Amino acid sequence: MLALSHYNSSASLLLPHVANDSGGKVEVRAAVEGLSHHENLTFEEPTAGGAFIVILSMTLGIISNIVALFILVNAYSLQRRRSKATFLLFATSLVITDSIGHVIPGALVLRLYLSGAARPQFVNSSDGMCQFLGGSMVFFGLCPLFMGCAMAAERCLGVTKPLLHSSLVTKTRAKICLSVIWLAALSVALLPCFQLGSYTYQEPGTWCFIKVLSDTKEVDVAFVVLFSGLGLTSLAVALVCNTISGLTLVLARLRRQPGSHHSAKSHDIEMVVQLVGIMVTSCICWSPLLIFGLMSAIHSYTGTIGQSLSYYETLMVMGVRLATWNQILDPWVYILLRRTVLRKIYLIAKCQAGLRGTILGRWEPSSFPSSEKNDVDQV
Known part of the structure; x- marks a missing residue:
């Protein structure tokens, strides 16, 4: 442009x-x-570099998700605690969704790169593939955010009200919740099919998203407000729930009598740490696109975008590039933030800092017991 x-x-x-x-x-x-x-020659030049980056990103994402899926499925098959099994069901579903959400849009973007579609005449237009790609972006963007919010709420209930959690949360209800999440995200993604918003090619013509940069109408603004509002609300709810869970666990650990051991709490610690990792990853990766999209739509609709069009185009490209990293980084939360890894990190930090005998000694290695002997050798 x-x-x-x-x-x-x-x-x-x-x-x-x-x-x-x-x-x-x-x-x-x-x-x-x-x-x-x-x-014209400038825009029609071969985009081998861009295609290579897309292929590299897809390969890294697929490998990461496969490794994380193997770990989660193995842990789910060995898990006997219902609360942990419910969490693993959500986590496994999230990884599967991330995998599909990484492959499908990535393959479409790669096709656009290879077909030389990165030209200015594609902007502000649409076709069947653009509609599908835009819908995939919205669907696979909302699903991880909704799931992270649901997982945080489930853990918050489990930590603060364990008896109520045991009576309310079951595998069947967890599966129903997952179905509702997928259906809700799909409903939002399909709104343009009913003329409630629209998808269009975005600069440089290699990806599609909600129309936010030019010729923005009221329905487009409403659509992006709905998308960004749902995403930001999910992140905010997850932040509140994870904060409550974390503070509850810390207070319970500080009040615990020295010498007493409650290995069951290690499961809660592991799950909350992983949820915090998911939340931080989602905030970093998705917040820019959610905010930039909302800003661009408002300025475009009010006619104040003017000479800043190229600036907002750059912001949108930066936002979508960060968003694509969410499906790559999410699996590493489960790979790295497991009890065996946390225990090793704790031991190394304790040895390096010489924290024996301090208040941090309350977080003894037994807080992260491994119920599976083979956990240490999995990654």
Whole structure:
């Protein structure tokens, strides 16, 4: 778009001379046509570098999700505690959703790169593939946020009200909750099919999203407000629930009598630590796109975007690039933040800092007991 804008401004400066001299008219026309041809070549150049990055990202995401899925399925099959099993069911579903959400949009973006669709004429237009890609972006964006929120709420109830949790939370209800989450995200993604919003190609023409940069209408603003509002609300609820869970566990640990052991609490610690990791990852990866999309739609609708169009285009590209890393980083939360890994980190930190005999000694290694002997060798 920057190149296109430069072309338009250059042409407007040259055209006034056309009326004054016929000889210059031919030269100017030739210059403009040559410049136009040059700009087209710029956008039609092979995007091997971009395609390589997409392939590398997809490969890394697939490998990460497969490793995390193996760990979670193995832990789920060995788990006998109902609360832990429910958490693992949510976590496994999240990893599967992340895997599919990484492969499908990634494959479509790769196809656009290889077909040379990164041209300015694709912007503000739409087709069947753009509709599907835009819907995938919305669906696979909301699903992890909804699941992270549901997992945080479930753990908050389990930590603060364990008896109520044991009577309310079951595997069947957890599966129903997952179905509702998928259905809710799908309902939002399909709104453009009912003319309630629209998807369009975004600069540089290699991805599709809600129309937020130009020709934005009231339904588009409402659509992006719904999408961003649901996403930001999910992150806020997860933050509150994880904070309550973390503070409850810390207070319970500080009040515990020295010498007493409650290995069951180690499961809660592990789950809350993983939830905090998921929440932090989601905030870093998705918040920019949610906020930038909302800002762009509002400024475009009010007509104040003006000369800042290229700036908002850059923000949107940065936001979607960060969002794609969510499916890559989420699996590493389960790979790295397990009890066996946490126990090793604790022992190393305790040895390095010489914290024996301090209040941190209350967090003894037995707080992270491993119920599976093979956990240490899994990753």
